[in-house]
Amino acid sequence: MRNGRCGIGPLDIRDVDRLSIQIGGQVRDYDETTHFNRQQIALYDRFTQFTLLAARQAIAQAGLVFAGDLADQSGVILGTSGGGLNTQDENYRVVYEEGKNRVHPFIVPKLMNNAAVSQVSMEFNLRGPSFTVATACASSNHAMGQAFNMVRSGMAKVMVTGGSESMLCFGGIKAWEGLRVMSRDACRPFSATRNGMVQGEGAGVFVFEDYYHAKARGAHILCEVAGFAMSSDASDIVMPSKQGAARAIAGALKDAKVNPDQIGYINAHGTGTAANDKTECAAVADVFGAHADKLMISSTKSMHGHLIGGTGAVELLACLMALCEGVIAPTIGYEESDPECALDVVPNEARDADVDVVLSNAFAFGGLNAVIALRKM
Amino acid sequence: MTTQDQVIAILAEQAMLETSDVALDNSLDDLGIDSMSLVESIFAIEEAFDITVPFNANNPSESAFDISTVASIVVAVDKLKAERA
Numbered sequence: 001m002r003n004g005r006c007g008i009g010p011l012d013i014r015d016v017d018r019l020s021i022q023i024g025g026q027v028r029d030y031d032e033t034t035h036f037n038r039q040q041i042a043l044y045d046r047f048t049q050f051t052l053l054a055a056r057q058a059i060a061q062a063g064l065v066f067a068g069d070l071a072d073q074s075g076v077i078l079g080t081s082g083g084g085l086n087t088q089d090e091n092y093r094v095v096y097e098e099g100k101n102r103v104h105p106f107i108v109p110k111l112m113n114n115a116a117v118s119q120v121s122m123e124f125n126l127r128g129p130s131f132t133v134a135t136a137c138a139s140s141n142h143a144m145g146q147a148f149n150m151v152r153s154g155m156a157k158v159m160v161t162g163g164s165e166s167m168l169c170f171g172g173i174k175a176w177e178g179l180r181v182m183s184r185d186a187c188r189p190f191s192a193t194r195n196g197m198v199q200g201e202g203a204g205v206f207v208f209e210d211y212y213h214a215k216a217r218g219a220h221i222l223c224e225v226a227g228f229a230m231s232s233d234a235s236d237i238v239m240p241s242k243q244g245a246a247r248a249i250a251g252a253l254k255d256a257k258v259n260p261d262q263i264g265y266i267n268a269h270g271t272g273t274a275a276n277d278k279t280e281c282a283a284v285a286d287v288f289g290a291h292a293d294k295l296m297i298s299s300t301k302s303m304h305g306h307l308i309g310g311t312g313a314v315e316l317l318a319c320l321m322a323l324c325e326g327v328i329a330p331t332i333g334y335e336e337s338d339p340e341c342a343l344d345v346v347p348n349e350a351r352d353a354d355v356d357v358v359l360s361n362a363f364a365f366g367g368l369n370a371v372i373a374l375r376k377m
Numbered sequence: 378m379t380t381q382d383q384v385i386a387i388l389a390e391q392a393m394l395e396t397s398d399v400a401l402d403n404s405l406d407d408l409g410i411d412s413m414s415l416v417e418s419i420f421a422i423e424e425a426f427d428i429t430v431p432f433n434a435n436n437p438s439e440s441a442f443d444i445s446t447v448a449s450i451v452v453a454v455d456k457l458k459a460e461r462a
Contacts, residue, residue: 020429180416180434196435238413274435 001318001329002350007304008187008198015170021182024168025200025305043106044119045084046166047310050203051116052123055160059124062207063219064158066125075128075156076120077147078205079139079163081309082172083132084111089169116164120205128156137269138230139163140204140312141362141370145228147208148372157210162313164203173199179238181273187306189270189299189331190277190345192338197271200305204313223323226357226375227256233367240276240363245283248369252359253287256373261291263373264355265322267315268345269363270299270331271306278340280361285343296353298331298346312362316372319358323376328353380426380458381451387421388447401448408447412437415444422450428457 007025016022032041032049044052066074087110094100109115114132121130129150133143140163147161167173176182176199183196214221229251233244253260269280277299285292300318307314318329327350334347356376363369378386381401389396392408399408405415412434419432419442430453431441442457443449 178416178420180419180432183433183435194435195433 001300001303001321002327004330004332004349005303006332007200011168011173013169013173019170019173019177021173021177021184023184023198024173025198025303025307026168027201042104043110045087045110045115046201047080047082047084047086047164047203048110048116048119050166050201051078051164051205052119054162054164054203054205055120055124058205058207059160062209064207066158070157071125071127073128073156074126074158074160075130075150076117076126076160077129077131077133077143077150078117078120078161079133079135079141079143079309079313080113080116080165081134081136081139082165082167083113084115085167085172086169087111089171092171120160124160126160134309135368135370136364136366137306137308137311138362138364138368138370139309141360141372142230142368144206144208144225144312144316144372145230145370148225148228151208151210157213159208160205161208162203162205162316163310164313165307165310166201167308168199168201183272186333187272187302188333188335189268189272189302190281190338190341190343191334192336194272194274194277197273197301198305200301200307201310202304202307202314203310204317206313206316221377222320223377224375225372226258227252227254227373228371229255230368230370233369235367237367238365240279241367242279242282242286244367244369245280245361245363246286248371249283249287249359249361252371252373256357256375258357258373258375260288262357263288263291263295263359264353265319265328265358266295266297267318267358267360268297268299269361270301272299272301276363278338280363281341281343292343296328296344296346296351298329300329302332302334312360312370312372316360316374319360319374322353322355322358323374326352326354328355380455383425384422384451384454385447387418387425391418391421399447401446401451403447405444422454426454426458428454428461430457
């Protein structure tokens with residue numbers, strides 16, 4: 001993201017020639033057998049595999065081992081929209097296309113949306129509150145918001161949270177194709193030349209820990225989760241609402257007890273569709289007033305694509321880069337300004353900037369919005 | 378059924394109107410067809426005529442498929458049918 005590298009390219013999946021959308025942010029050169037054994041692969045869909053790999057990195061970096069009381073007071077909340085969609089796709093083929101009458105015995109525990117949460121819980125002995133959140137494109141932000149509130153309220157000491165998605169299979173792309181909102185060539189958020197979204201896949205996992213608990217064990221704290229808010233548009237199943245988005249953004253500021261002018265960077269939902277980008281910019285302008293022209297707002301979906309239920313988690317990485325390293329990830333593929341998206345979208349090149357508080361927006365189909373605020377430590 | 382009759386039948390069904398209430402010079406707005414119904418109509422047209430309509434909901438007015446009136450849709454469908462043949 002720092003280098004503005006685009007991870008979107010031609011899809012390498014079965015029957016891609018029957019798709020009209022043939023690009024995506026696909027995880028390449030991935031060999032599941034280097035990470036998992038045969039028994040695990042029989043139980044781990046691709047979305048679970050991505051989740052476990054990210055969770056292993058996050059928990060290793062946090063330096064936590066879950067045992068005794070800490071294990072009982074720590075849980076896992078993750079977002080996903082499609083869950084084990086690859087497993088569904090493959091096995092519907094087996095019974096419908098190939099006409100077989102028998103499927104592998106573990107299809108259900110492999111495809112269920114909570115499979116990733118349960119496998120993380122088992123691998124790391126996380127025995128407290130654990131569940132999966134599915135709110136389409138806001139799933140990860142909603143999940144992280146729940147994890148945050150559990151730690152804040154004292155329900156949990158540590159929460160492993162974030163989300164993942166892997167829908168880059170024939171059925172997963174075909175369904176999105178039908179909506180006619182996908183781009184055939186690139187994701188160009190906020191650019192006047194944008195022509196739709198591009199799907200991605202992957203996972204992002206974080207460790208949210210009670211401040212005093214982290215402090216007492218001398219943990220290296222990356223940043224503070226400062227606030228969270230959610231709202232529902234209650235208006236349309238696909239068209240976004242400026243008011244709904246604005247209420248979630250303003251709510252996150254209020255929850256974090258920060259003034260609008262303290263926000264230096266927003267990681268936008270920025271899908272690259274005509275409707276989202278102009279609505280999101282209008283909502284930001286409404287909430288921030290004159291400060292909207294001073295803050296930076298970028299959409300990293302231009303590089304990793306839209307990870308749907310996993311997107312907020314991967315995008316939180318851009319927020320961490322902003323706070324911890326002072327680097328604002330760019331919106332790449334930006335070609336031409338759009339008067340309806342007249343904000344500083346950090347076009348094409350990353351920028352060095354010192355920011356104290358950042359937001360990450362997620363606005364889902366179904367009108368469900370979730371915004372997280374992070375603060376520098 | 379002619380192309381025109383079929384297109385009118387599809388649009389009428391989407392708009393929940395009688396086919397007799399759909400005129401060639403009506404726009405989709407006139408018929409009360411919103412963006413969701415439009416995407417469904419395009420799908421129904423593709424299925425009915427076995428054609429692929431170049432349509433992106435991000436910029437409906439800029440696509441090569443002219444959706445400004447019922448008549449323009451009929452012309453565009455005939456063109457795509459001819460190209461397929």
